[in-house]
Amino acid sequence: xxxxxxxxxxxxxxxxxxxxxxxxxxxxxxxxxxxxxxxxxxxxxxxxxxxxxxxxxxxxxxxxxxxxxxxxxxxxxxxxxxxxxxxxxxxxxxxxxxxxxxxxxxxxxxxxxxxxxxxxxxxxxxxxxxxxxxxxxxxxxxxxxxxxxxxxxxxxxxxxxxxxxxxxxxxxxxxxxxxxxxxxxxxxxxxxxxxxxxxxxxxxxxxxxxxxxxxxxxxxxxxxxxxxxxxxxxxxxxxxxxxxxxxxxxxxxxxxx
Amino acid sequence: xxxxxxxxxxxxxxxxxxxxxxxxxxxxxxxxxxxxxxxxxxxxxxxxxxxxxxxxxxxxxxxxxxxxxxxxxxxxxxxxxxxxxxxxxxxxxxxxxxxxxxxxxxxxxxxxxxxxxxxxxxxxxxxxxxxxxxxxxxxxxxxxxxxxxxxxxxxxxxxxxxxxxxxxxxxxxxxxxxxxxxxxxxxxxxxxxxxxxxxxxxxxxxxxxxxxxxxxxxxxxxxxxxxxxxxxxxxxxxxxxxxxxxxxxxxxxxxxxxxxxxxxxxxxxxxxxxxxxxxxxxxxxxxxxxxxxxxxxxxxxxxxxxxxxxxxxxxxxxxxxx
Numbered sequence: 404x405x406x407x408x409x410x411x412x413x414x415x416x417x418x419x420x421x422x423x424x425x426x427x428x429x430x431x432x433x434x435x436x437x438x439x440x441x442x443x444x445x446x447x448x449x450x451x452x453x454x455x456x457x458x459x460x461x462x463x464x465x466x467x468x469x470x471x472x473x474x475x476x477x478x479x480x481x482x483x484x485x486x487x488x489x490x491x492x493x494x495x496x497x498x499x500x501x502x503x504x505x506x507x508x509x510x511x512x513x514x515x516x517x518x519x520x521x522x523x524x525x526x527x528x529x530x531x532x533x534x535x536x537x538x539x540x541x542x543x544x545x546x547x548x549x550x551x552x553x554x555x556x557x558x559x560x561x562x563x564x565x566x567x568x569x570x571x572x573x574x575x576x577x578x579x580x581x582x583x584x585x586x587x588x589x590x591x592x593x594x595x596x597x598x599x600x601x602x603x604x605x606x607x608x609x610x611x612x613x614x615x616x617x618x619x620x621x622x623x624x625x626x627x628x629x630x631x632x633x634x635x636x637x638x639x640x641x642x643x644x645x646x647x648x649x650x651x652x653x654x655x656x657x658x659x660x
Numbered sequence: 661x662x663x664x665x666x667x668x669x670x671x672x673x674x675x676x677x678x679x680x681x682x683x684x685x686x687x688x689x690x691x692x693x694x695x696x697x698x699x700x701x702x703x704x705x706x707x708x709x710x711x712x713x714x715x716x717x718x719x720x721x722x723x724x725x726x727x728x729x730x731x732x733x734x735x736x737x738x739x740x741x742x743x744x745x746x747x748x749x750x751x752x753x754x755x756x757x758x759x760x761x762x763x764x765x766x767x768x769x770x771x772x773x774x775x776x777x778x779x780x781x782x783x784x785x786x787x788x789x790x791x792x793x794x795x796x797x798x799x800x801x802x803x804x805x806x807x808x809x810x811x812x813x814x815x816x817x818x819x820x821x822x823x824x825x826x827x828x829x830x831x832x833x834x835x836x837x838x839x840x841x842x843x844x845x846x847x848x849x850x851x852x853x854x855x856x857x858x859x860x861x862x863x864x865x866x867x868x869x870x871x872x873x874x875x876x877x878x879x880x881x882x883x884x885x886x887x888x889x890x891x892x893x894x895x896x897x898x899x900x901x902x903x904x905x906x907x908x909x910x911x912x913x914x915x916x917x918x919x920x921x922x923x924x925x926x927x928x929x930x931x932x933x934x935x936x937x938x939x940x941x942x943x944x945x946x947x948x949x950x951x952x953x954x955x956x957x958x959x960x961x962x963x964x965x966x967x968x969x970x971x972x973x974x975x976x977x978x979x980x981x982x
Contacts (some may be wrong), residue, residue, distance in 0.1 A: 412901070438922055450876070453880055455876055455880060461695070470833070474884070475879060475882045475883060475884050475885075476881075476882035477879065477882075479881050479882030483880070484880045486876065486877060486880070489873070489874070489877070490741065490873065490874040490877075491742070492741035492742065492872055492874070493741075493743060493872050493873075494922075494925045494927065495872075495873075495926075495927055496926075499869075499926070499927075499928075500873075502871050503869065503873065503881060504881070506870050506881045506882060507881060509866065511862075511863030511864070511866070511867070512862070514930075538734075543843060546758065550941050559754035566833070575679075627836070
């Protein structure tokens with residue numbers, strides 16, 4: 404059994420038929436990319452895997468325990484989620500934001516220790532936002548806020564990373580830096596599941612892929628087997644040009660009009 | 661983030677100073693020496709009566725009321741993820757006012773007026789919560805809207821009652837609606853509730869910090885969101901109900917004090933909640949001292965003073981902030 408096991412899982416996308424139930428195991432060391440067009444349920448899937456939404460059918464096991472029976476705190480010590488959207492109701496500094504990643508580990512009466520602050524600062528440095536630590540998050544650019552959100556999960560240090568389009572808003576260098584960070588997490592024995600829209604990042608970095616189709620169909624497997632141009636063209640309804648650079652397939656959308 | 665002690669000590673000193681002023685000033689003002697003598701158990705009978713029987717209970721009641729309102733406001737702001745929320749926004753004061761005015765119209769004594777206000781506040785809480793919770797989806801905006809509409813309904817009922825009341829009952833009713841501490845004589849229950857709220861707030865504080873970033877984010881970081889939101893809502897309602905029971909409806913403290921503190925101290929609830937208790941208490945103690953001295957022997961409604969003090973301060977801080 405993998406670190407996160409999906410058994411006959413059907414996510415609850417309102418107004419859609421069940422489609423094909425998901426039966427797959429996410430093991431340590433793997434990087435799973437979830438691909439699919441807008442509105443297909445990628446975010447719903449990640450939220451379901453994190454236990455934030457109930458599935459329509461099927462079960463999830465996290466670290467060999469049924470996810471629905473683990474408390475929120477126990478879950479938060481095992482998996483971390485990079486959200487696609489973030490609400491900033493109150494102003495908070497970058498360092499304070501990263502520090503909330505330590506929340507699952509601290510008892511109610513405990514203040515954050517110097518070690519917690521060090522973890523948060525290291526995470527911010529890893530994402531190139533250490534120089535912003537006293538800035539208010541609301542005053543940052545979209546890409547900087549994205550990196551602060553990733554630094555928060557890095558501070559949380561979960562065994563399983565769930566990331567909802569973690570490269571959103573990032574420039575080319577930081578897209579690669581973030582994917583390298585996730586690959587490093589996987590190489591250190593953690594597991595990663597991420598939603599992506601960039602086929603080329605998926606081809607470069609993912610070990611496994613899960614393709615979600617609008618009608619509820621799904622297929623999954625090792626990345627090399629899944630990156631078939633005809634399957635991807637059907638997935639997005641978009642003709643693709645394919646080439647090969649340094650042994651990695653590269654996909655470019657064709658102009659159709 | 662770690663420096664809780666310094667701001668809290670400073671605020672505690674300010675609170676002590678405000679309480680000292682409140683017991684020293686009045687129709688007969690006492691100097692520091694006379695005040696000290698009374699507090700260590702000496703001094704003449706007049707000053708003993710003035711300080712211990714008249715001014716100290718009222719000052720402590722003002723302190724408790726202000727602290728309760730400010731803590732309730734800080735909690736509501738986190739609950740609704742809206743820095744401009746207020747304990748009165750959710751219709752609490754409206755329910756309390758209807759309860760109190762009904763008791764006054766029925767000619768009941770002040771203890772029953774207080775009890776009736778408390779019941780009205782709780783009824784309003786249950787009404788808003790039940791309506792907002794109806795179909796199971798409870799979002800901050802839904803709760804806020806339900807509260808605003810229910811508050812408007814209570815407002816209409818209050819106006820109707822004022823219109824239909826006999827003229828001799830009107831001054832008392834208006835004073836209650838504007839907030840009045842002159843009948844507050846037993847500060848102990850309010851102070852005890854305030855102290856327990858601060859004790860409860862500390863272990864909940866970090867969870868509230870996370871909740872302030874949204875319920876999904878909080879759940880992903882290990883917070884049991886629904887139980888926490890219930891706890892916060894019920895606690896804030898109880899605090900407001902107790903405050904309203906002591907002194908009638910006093911606006912503005914719950915809105916302004918936490919917000920001012922956030923501008924200066926940041927947004928760590930473990931600091932903001934006890935700081936709100938101290939600063940809210942200080943503000944209302946000073947406001948009440950002004951209310952009973954500025955045109956003595958006449959007294960002003962303390963709610964007017966809190967608004968007149970609070971509005972310019974708040975606007976200045978907002979203007980100056982980043």
